Amino acid sequence: MFKVLTRNQISVKGLDRLPRQQYEIASEFSSPDAILLRSHKLTMEEVSPSVMAIARAGAGVNNIPVADCTSRGIPVFNTPGANANAVKELVIAGMTLGSRGILNGMDYVNTLGDMTDGAEMSKLLEKEKKRFKGQELMGKTLGVVGLGAIGSLVARAGLDLGMDVIGYDPALSVDAAWRLPSSVRRMENIASLFARADYISLHLPVLDATRGLVNAELLSNCKPTLKLLNFAREEIVDNAAIIEALDAGRLERYIADFPAPGLIGRDDVILMPHIGASTDEAEENCAIMAAEQLRDFLENGNIKNSVNFPALALERSEGTRIAISNNNVPKILGHVLSALADADLNVIDMLNKSRDDVAYNLIDVAVAPSDDVIARIRGIEGVINVRVIA
Numbered sequence: 001m002f003k004v005l006t007r008n009q010i011s012v013k014g015l016d017r018l019p020r021q022q023y024e025i026a027s028e029f030s031s032p033d034a035i036l037l038r039s040h041k042l043t044m045e046e047v048s049p050s051v052m053a054i055a056r057a058g059a060g061v062n063n064i065p066v067a068d069c070t071s072r073g074i075p076v077f078n079t080p081g082a083n084a085n086a087v088k089e090l091v092i093a094g095m096t097l098g099s100r101g102i103l104n105g106m107d108y109v110n111t112l113g114d115m116t117d118g119a120e121m122s123k124l125l126e127k128e129k130k131r132f133k134g135q136e137l138m139g140k141t142l143g144v145v146g147l148g149a150i151g152s153l154v155a156r157a158g159l160d161l162g163m164d165v166i167g168y169d170p171a172l173s174v175d176a177a178w179r180l181p182s183s184v185r186r187m188e189n190i191a192s193l194f195a196r197a198d199y200i201s202l203h204l205p206v207l208d209a210t211r212g213l214v215n216a217e218l219l220s221n222c223k224p225t226l227k228l229l230n231f232a233r234e235e236i237v238d239n240a241a242i243i244e245a246l247d248a249g250r251l252e253r254y255i256a257d258f259p260a261p262g263l264i265g266r267d268d269v270i271l272m273p274h275i276g277a278s279t280d281e282a283e284e285n286c287a288i289m290a291a292e293q294l295r296d297f298l299e300n301g302n303i304k305n306s307v308n309f310p311a312l313a314l315e316r317s318e319g320t321r322i323a324i325s326n327n328n329v330p331k332i333l334g335h336v337l338s339a340l341a342d343a344d345l346n347v348i349d350m351l352n353k354s355r356d357d358v359a360y361n362l363i364d365v366a367v368a369p370s371d372d373v374i375a376r377i378r379g380i381e382g383v384i385n386v387r388v389i390a
């Protein structure tokens with residue numbers, strides 16, 4: 001029986017992918033085998049020594065201490081693309097809300113609740129509506145920063161709305177490049193994108209290199225009519241620089257999924273309570289993907305969509321599987337295979353892959369290894385953890 005500790009509300013459709021005959025799921029466990037979460041800010045104190053894997057039902061993993069998990073040999077999974085459409089749709093809403101007096105117009109209409117004469121109301125509305133005039137998106141330039149799962153959908157949506165789309169992504173994967181419409185013009189640097197765009201939408205992860213990326217310098221060289229949308233992460237922008245640019249008339253509007261003190265209550269700021277991925281569909285997609293990846297890891301040792309471990313899948317053969325993670329240095333695999341050979345254990349199949357400082361191995365042996373053999377493998381210098389999967 002595997003014990004899965006949940007943090008946050010995880011869609012039942014996803015939890016149903018973990019059969020209750022094999023999985024106990026709860027929000028409290030003293031020694032869980034795995035953790036399944038969304039945006040809960042996880043600390044290493046919450047990751048008990050029993051934890052073998054952590055699955056994030058969502059894209060961003062900045063709420064998880066990934067480097068510490070890697071050094072403990074714990075793969076962290078996420079669910080790339082599973083909530084991308086939900087974010088894209090909210091970005092389209094953000095662009096229109098930022099361009100027209102929709103919210104103020106609706107607020108105004110709500111002030112008329114005491115009026116009883118429909119004809120009089122209609123006359124008043126026709127007189128006042130000029131206050132809520134806006135601009136169209138068609139023909140404007142949309143800059144997309146980060147052209148991965150979400151950014152590529154936003155870029156495509158911009159084209160569908162008749163916008164010129166420019167993009168910047170210094171680390172674009174080959175797969176993401178294939179997904180991108182050819183009419184999206186790639187910018188050499190983020191400053192060029194900021195200088196040209198009427199709308200900019202951020203879709204990049206928060207990393208050391210991207211923290212505070214949108215700063216006073218970038219905002220000093222943009223069009224004063226720029227509408228900046230941030231549905232990525234609060235940390236990517238310098239909020240003080242945003243406020244300064246708005247106050248100085250160098251930025252027209254900031255539309256974001258990340259409210260913060262100082263931003264709330266301004267006419268030139270539209271804030272949402274981190275609801276980019278809050279749709280039934282996205283929550284289900286993410287939970288299903290996270291649960292299935294977790295299950296394949298716990299039951300077979302396979303790894304798909306980990307942010308810190310290599311992708312690796314080995315068909316199950318007869319025998320017993322040993323999963324080993326180790327520091328990515330020479331000779332460790334040789335020592336492991338010697339330990340197995342010395343115990344007369346025949347290797348039926350095996351796979352070894354590395355990623356940055358960590359390596360991961362799946363080794364199928366004909367006969368279940370004894371505790372002594374496993375203890376010998378655990379004792380090899382550089383081995384982080386060893387798991388026998390029946």
Ligand SMILES: NC(=O)c1ccc[n+]([C@@H]2O[C@H](COP(=O)([O-])OP(=O)(O)OC[C@H]3O[C@@H](n4cnc5c(N)ncnc54)[C@H](O)[C@@H]3O)[C@@H](O)[C@H]2O)c1
Pocket residue numbers: 059060061080081083084087145146147148149150151168169170171172173176203204205206209210231232233257274275276277278
């Ligand atoms: N508001 C929400 O609810 C919500 C929902 C989903 C994701 N997000 C955020 O959006 C981010 C992107 O999600 P995704 O699914 O598109 O991820 P993704 O990994 O598919 O795409 C991210 C892209 O950003 C690019 N990138 C990395 N560094 C960059 C840089 N310095 N400049 C420009 N681009 C850079 C990467 O190369 C990649 O192509 C997530 O990391 C998460 O923080 C927010």
Ligand SMILES: O=C(O)[C@H](O)COP(=O)(O)O
Pocket residue numbers: 038039040057058059060061083274276277278
């Ligand atoms: O990174 C993500 O996937 C989003 O920020 C969604 O977060 P949530 O799962 O807490 O809604």
